[in-house]
Amino acid sequence: MTISKLLVANRGEIAARVLRTAKARGLATAVLRHVAEQEGPAHLIADEVVMIDGPTPVAAYLDIPQIVEAAKGIGADAVHPGYGFLSENAGFVAALEKAGVTFVGPTSEVIDLMGDKVRARAFVEERGFPVAPSAIEDDDPASFVERARAVGYPLLIKPSAGGGGKGMRVVREDSTLETEIETARREGERYFGDGRLFVERYIERPRHIEVQVMGDGQGNVVHFWERECSIQRRFQKIIEETPSPALTPEQRDEICETAAGIARAVKYRGAGTVEFIYAQDGAFYFLEMNTRLQVEHPVTEMVTGFDLVAEQLRVAAGDGLSAVQADIPQTGHSIELRICAEDATADFRPAIGNILLLDEPQGEGIRVDSGILDGGKVTTDFDPMLSKLIVHGPDRAQAIARARSAVQSYVILGVTTNTGYLDAILAHPDFASGDVSTGFLAEQSETLTAPGEDVSDLLMAAAALSDERLVSDVMQIPEMYRKMGGWRN
Amino acid sequence: MQRIFQMDGEETDCWLGHDGSRFVLNTPTGAVACQLDPTGLPGGYKLRAKGVVRELRLAVGPEATFVHMDGRTYEVGRVDPAERLAGSDGGASDDRLVAPMPGVVVSVAVKPGDAVEEGQPLLVIESMKLETTLTAPRDGVVAEMPFAEGDSFGLKDILAQLAPEEE
Numbered sequence: 001m002t003i004s005k006l007l008v009a010n011r012g013e014i015a016a017r018v019l020r021t022a023k024a025r026g027l028a029t030a031v032l033r034h035v036a037e038q039e040g041p042a043h044l045i046a047d048e049v050v051m052i053d054g055p056t057p058v059a060a061y062l063d064i065p066q067i068v069e070a071a072k073g074i075g076a077d078a079v080h081p082g083y084g085f086l087s088e089n090a091g092f093v094a095a096l097e098k099a100g101v102t103f104v105g106p107t108s109e110v111i112d113l114m115g116d117k118v119r120a121r122a123f124v125e126e127r128g129f130p131v132a133p134s135a136i137e138d139d140d141p142a143s144f145v146e147r148a149r150a151v152g153y154p155l156l157i158k159p160s161a162g163g164g165g166k167g168m169r170v171v172r173e174d175s176t177l178e179t180e181i182e183t184a185r186r187e188g189e190r191y192f193g194d195g196r197l198f199v200e201r202y203i204e205r206p207r208h209i210e211v212q213v214m215g216d217g218q219g220n221v222v223h224f225w226e227r228e229c230s231i232q233r234r235f236q237k238i239i240e241e242t243p244s245p246a247l248t249p250e251q252r253d254e255i256c257e258t259a260a261g262i263a264r265a266v267k268y269r270g271a272g273t274v275e276f277i278y279a280q281d282g283a284f285y286f287l288e289m290n291t292r293l294q295v296e297h298p299v300t301e302m303v304t305g306f307d308l309v310a311e312q313l314r315v316a317a318g319d320g321l322s323a324v325q326a327d328i329p330q331t332g333h334s335i336e337l338r339i340c341a342e343d344a345t346a347d348f349r350p351a352i353g354n355i356l357l358l359d360e361p362q363g364e365g366i367r368v369d370s371g372i373l374d375g376g377k378v379t380t381d382f383d384p385m386l387s388k389l390i391v392h393g394p395d396r397a398q399a400i401a402r403a404r405s406a407v408q409s410y411v412i413l414g415v416t417t418n419t420g421y422l423d424a425i426l427a428h429p430d431f432a433s434g435d436v437s438t439g440f441l442a443e444q445s446e447t448l449t450a451p452g453e454d455v456s457d458l459l460m461a462a463a464a465l466s467d468e469r470l471v472s473d474v475m476q477i478p479e480m481y482r483k484m485g486g487w488r489n
Numbered sequence: 490m491q492r493i494f495q496m497d498g499e500e501t502d503c504w505l506g507h508d509g510s511r512f513v514l515n516t517p518t519g520a521v522a523c524q525l526d527p528t529g530l531p532g533g534y535k536l537r538a539k540g541v542v543r544e545l546r547l548a549v550g551p552e553a554t555f556v557h558m559d560g561r562t563y564e565v566g567r568v569d570p571a572e573r574l575a576g577s578d579g580g581a582s583d584d585r586l587v588a589p590m591p592g593v594v595v596s597v598a599v600k601p602g603d604a605v606e607e608g609q610p611l612l613v614i615e616s617m618k619l620e621t622t623l624t625a626p627r628d629g630v631v632a633e634m635p636f637a638e639g640d641s642f643g644l645k646d647i648l649a650q651l652a653p654e655e656e
Contacts (some may be wrong), residue, residue, distance in 0.1 A: 073495070354550070356550055356555060359546065410545045412562070455558065455559075460501065460503055461523035462525060462565075463567060464512075465505075468568060473508050477596075
């Protein structure tokens with residue numbers, strides 16, 4: 001099958017990024033826009049913009065019948081889902097299939113399998129890939145405590161129906177195991193109406209390392225190396241990089257081959273990411289597989305030189321992979337910073353405002369995937385991520401230096417962003433040495449949000465002198481009073 | 490002219506004056522001679538103050554001024570003391586300017602019957618060694634200017650009254 005017209009069923013920076021590659025490949029392009037949504041870069045790139053509506057802007061982007069109708073209505077023969085929204089929704093894939101529209105991504109069966117964390121884990125474990133030692137109560141409730149004990153300490157008790165960290169308990173000593181299980185069960189019942197539990201080995205100071213894979217759907221799979229994503233706030237990544245500073249070359253090959261093996265086992269089609277928990281002792285365990293393009297895919301593109309969206313479109317059109325494993329290099333070092341409209345000093349509270357001035361960095365080794373325009377409005381209708389700043393350097397130290405210089409020169413005025421916070425992370429000695437875990441931002445929050453040099457006098461002078469009414473009022477006062485002004489005699 | 494600036498939740502009272510050759514910002518910690526000149530960049534300025542020159546990017550929003558300087562971004566909230574007081578006087582605040590504190594009228598710029606635009610200076614007052622220009626809270630016609638230059642007034646006296654808005 002060939003693809004001649006692509007609808008991008010997404011918005012913001014990822015829509016713009018996918019559209020650029022699609023256009024470069026000569027496809028006709030279209031993108032969605034909610035009726036109340038600000039114009040963004042994607043709307044300027046696409047040949048066509050399809051307006052959608054819904055009770056909320058997010059609801060419109062999740063409205064499967066409306067989006068399938070939109071694709072059919074404009075004669076699109078393929079849909080790229082981006083990330084988030086419907087990108088991992090098996091029902092969306094099935095609806096498109098029924099309408100004769102190609103979904104740029106894996107089959108609905110694989111999305112279903114990987115979307116069910118317990119099934120996915122069992123699938124991976126049965127095929128001999130590493131998962132954290134665990135015990136599931138439902139397998140045999142009578143022996144649950146014995147099996148939990150056999151997992152070894154420290155261990156983590158989780159409600160089977162849980163999420164968001166609620167009801168999770170760390171157990172370090174056997175003497176407290178049974179009382180903690182009962183407490184966790186009560187919490188599970190209270191929060192989720194379901195007291196069933198499972199336990200797994202608790203990994204102290206873990207790192208989050210993931211591997212980019214790409215398959216042709218016929219069992220051929222290549223990997224595009226790893227990404228280190230341990231810098232997280234509120235369980236969400238904000239800085240990602242490749243290569244991981246934690247891995248030796250042998251560990252890198254092992255973790256990347258493991259990921260490719262898991263993808264091969266499901267005859268994976270398209271781009272996917274296998275996520276691992278990496279322990280301080282070098283052991284790693286399967287966490288989950290994301291069956292879509294990731295936010296942080298650009299760092300992989302920077303070190304490999306491959307356009308992952310172009311690969312996705314090739315595979316979707318049935319043209320297969322463009323490379324074999326030996327053709328995929330990992331050159332230099334790349335770091336991505338997620339620029340978010342949020343206040344890092346106020347528990348990352350999302351910020352809103354009008355973008356009064358926008359000047360994005362550019363130059364050698366700098367890429368900006370932006371979802372905003374100068375003069376645009378930032379609302380809380382969508383995710384607070386505004387854009388991504390990606391840099392590449394010959395080695396990690398030079399990549400960090402380049403990232404700092406670029407983020408410092410990133411001018412977004414009119415809405416609070418996390419640029420200063422990102423720079424503080426890059427400047428932290430533990431980040432420089434690579435000695436971080438997923439708890440890093442929480443552990444270092446005071447250091448990272450410490451106020452800098454006091455320049456308030458300069459800022460007030462700038463604010464006063466740029467206040468046209470104030471300046472004009474001052475100049476209108478008769479000179480005698482002007483000179484007398486001020487409260488200090 | 491007085492301004493209150495807000496940074497990180499803290500308010501600072503400042504006074505901007507001009508000594509005939511340059512602007513001087515009086516802050517609670519001292520006087521800062523300062524000068525702001527545009528560069529070629531959008532929102533680009535050179536700030537000369539405290540013996541140093543800083544390049545900055547700046548955008549003036551309705552309530553705050555955003556400044557990008559030395560790789561960091563700052564937000565400086567601006568409060569016009571006159572507006573704050575005018576706004577604190579309940580429903581009729583749109584029609585009249587109320588004295589924030591006892592003081593003396595320095596100058597009067599309009600007379601009853603004059604049409605004024607929002608933001609247009611109506612009079613300058615001095616209170617507690619601070620000079621403040623009070624401006625029209627909206628477009629309208631001046632109904633009453635109860636005080637003349639040199640008059641003293643008390644707290645919450647009405648300093649200017651606009652004719653009621655026609656529906």
